[in-house]
Amino acid sequence: MAKSLLFIPDISGFTKFVQTTEVAHSQHVIAELLEVLIEANTEELQLAEVEGDALFFYREGELLSQEKLLAQIENMFTAFTGHLKLLEKNRICPCKACATAPKLELKIVAHCGDIEFLEVQGNRKPFGKQVIEAHRLLKNSVESDNYVLISKELSSDIELPIYYYSKVFRFKQGKDTYDQKEVEYIYSIIDSNKLNISEYSKAKEVVFDKPPGIVFDRNFAIPAESLLEYITNLSYRHLWVHGVDKFEYTENEVTRLGSEHICVINNKHLNFVAVKKKVKPGKYVYGEMTRSIPIADTLYQFYTISPISENSCSLKIELYWETKSILKKLLITLFAKKVLMKNTKTGLDLLFKLTEDSRSIPSSK
Incomplete structure (x- = not known):
């Protein structure tokens, strides 16, 4: 044999x-x-x-x-x-x-x-x-x-x-x-x-020359690392993001820069990718970018977490958008910005309630 x-x-x-x-x-x-x-x-x-x-x-x-x-x-x-x-x-x-x-x-x-x-x-x-x-x-x-x-x-x-x-x-x-x-x-x-290591995809750092279009701040009574887990762990996303039918993502993967996921809303697929921007040392930041929404060429949403104490932190949510179309800029001013503000505020409230109900470090993905 x-x-x-x-x-x-x-x-x-x-x-x-x-x-x-x-x-x-x-x-x-x-x-x-x-x-x-x-x-x-x-x-x-x-x-x-x-x-x-x-x-x-x-x-x-x-x-x-x-x-x-x-x-x-x-x-x-x-x-x-x-x-x-x-x-x-x-x-x-x-x-x-x-x-x-x-x-x-x-x-x-x-x-x-x-x-x-x-x-x-x-x-x-x-x-x-x-x-x-x-x-x-x-x-x-x-x-x-x-x-x-x-x-x-x-x-x-x-x-x-x-x-x-x-x-x-x-x-x-x-x-x-x-x-x-x-x-x-x-x-x-x-x-x-x-070893001959091939070039791998590096996340590009995003730099803005204008202030965010929308900003929300809130304090949380949990450690900064725990809040980051709630935000970046996509298995929690359905618990605090309202109006999405489902989220599609790679389950056996820790979210990192370059990670992608899809929001399915009324059979429409919105593709998001994790991105980064500079923050002061000691802060945590997680960002997402999409080019799938019709009202803007690109939409960015950043979550910046600042530790306050061992068991508390503050969260700042910032939204930026870019568009070259005058019509889209007008639609954002008259209509879309209000919708984005409402959805972001609702999500922030649900996220706060989720952490208040749990009051413990969430399990990782």
């Missing part, structure tokens, strides 16, 4: 990450990163299982060539590192989970051997001695949390030299003992600076 490939990307630091940060946001960050790794599976490996912070891939009865295996490994490290940089640069949330996410690392273990399969409720999962061995290789003596480890058996079968090196890889020999059996492997610590 031809050997099968066993391939396990594992996010390093997950346990500590969850134990020392806000659990819900950390779970969403990990979920995002796992999705990134799955999308980076360019060799169409079969996904057997999501194992918490790791993915268990396999290819039945076939090994990848050394060129394809190394390309697959590099592709996953590149995608993973690129997404961490995106999270770092476009972060809105100040919580520990979002702040420490860029410190997460990745290790990949690749092994091979004869495997059997267990089928439960239509799900086919590899099992056997080699599967156990592959998972045990995750616990090794490599002095890093950002590396690839390839078993000696696999490296021999695909004729990957023990001391192979390139711009990204520089392999060394290693060995560990499992159940009184010595297992040899080669490994390469990955320097993220050597």
Whole structure:
């Protein structure tokens, strides 16, 4: 029987990450990163299982060539590192989970051997001695949390030299003992600076040369971070934004600069994207921009939160709009501004009532 490939990307630091940060946001960050790794599976490996912070891939009865295996490994490290940089640069949330996410690392273990399969409720999962061995290789003596480890058996079968090196890889020999059996492997610590990270979308800072068209202020008897969560967490949005039939957004994602969502009103889809503007240090700001409303070319809405004490803060809501049409400017002055003021005031009142009713830090998305 031809050997099968066993391939396990594992996010390093997950346990500590969850134990020392806000659990819900950390779970969403990990979920995002796992999705990134799955999308980076360019060799169409079969996904057997999501194992918490790791993915268990396999290819039945076939090994990848050394060129394809190394390309697959590099592709996953590149995608993973690129997404961490995106999270770092476009972060809105100040919580520990979002702040420490860029410190997460990745290790990949690749092994091979004869495997059997267990089928439960239509799900086919590899099992056997080699599967156990592959998972045990995750616990090794490599002095890093950002590396690839390839078993000696696999490296021999695909004729990957023990001391192979390139711009990204520089392999060394290693060995560990499992159940009184010595297992040899080669490994390469990955320097993220050597990866060819593609340009990712950075949120553009918005600058205005005029005062806002609408401003509302209100104090809240909850911590500033909690109010920011109520505003940025789109799962709360239906509780305080009046007149929207539904909100469409990516549920397994912590809102960040560049995040998009859709408001559906009377079957009309209004597209919004998260943006930023400068605020004084110590304040939190979240903004949204849309070009979908008919009365203006662009509409911006910013929420600026200023801590007052440990359990209180003030919120300033500012609306800006831009239009080149004289007719639209007239419509805004005569009609639309009153509607925007009414809707914003209603939303602010509902948001205040929501926080008053809860009076506790909301659960993250």
